Amino acid sequence: MPSVWPSVWAILALYLLAISVVAFAAFAWDKSCARAGRRRIPERTLLTLALAGGTPGAVAGQRLLRHKTQKQPFRSRLRWIAIAQALLVVALCALAIL
Template sequence: MPMIAETLAAVAAINLASFAAFGLDKRRARTGGRRIAESTLLLMALAGGTPGAFAGRRAFRHKTRKQPFVARLYAVAALQIAAAMAAAWWLTRQG
């Protein structure tokens, strides 16, 4: 059970960090500060922070019209869904 709790804590942390990164980048965009690279935002999503990234996009209305970025974020989400489905299939085959 401790491994499940640690995993859930890690997933929550990366999602919180991803959400916060979108807010911080939006603030920096408005104030002319140093921006967070799109590649960093996408890597955070790829590391498990996709829900936080989508929530941050919506909450801060950030990166909503940058079509290449939006397409890449959806590709990350699709990849994660496919990986989760493959893992579920593999786990049901073990026995």
């Protein structure tokens, strides 16, 4: 019987890639709206995208687009989300080794 795990990992990887692209696009759109004086994406939405797994895209959007780099507490919250997710990955890897 073939293992189903490779397909689960592939689906997870595709999801994380997709949510990161969406998070980056949201940061880009919000930056564009800020420059044009249009209605903005709520910070809660941007942080939710990061929390849903889009942290790489959110951090890339923040750094590359220079968007919300000085805004507190947003910057701290995004950093805590990234730290929590990194710790989760380390814990899951440690469990997989045992």
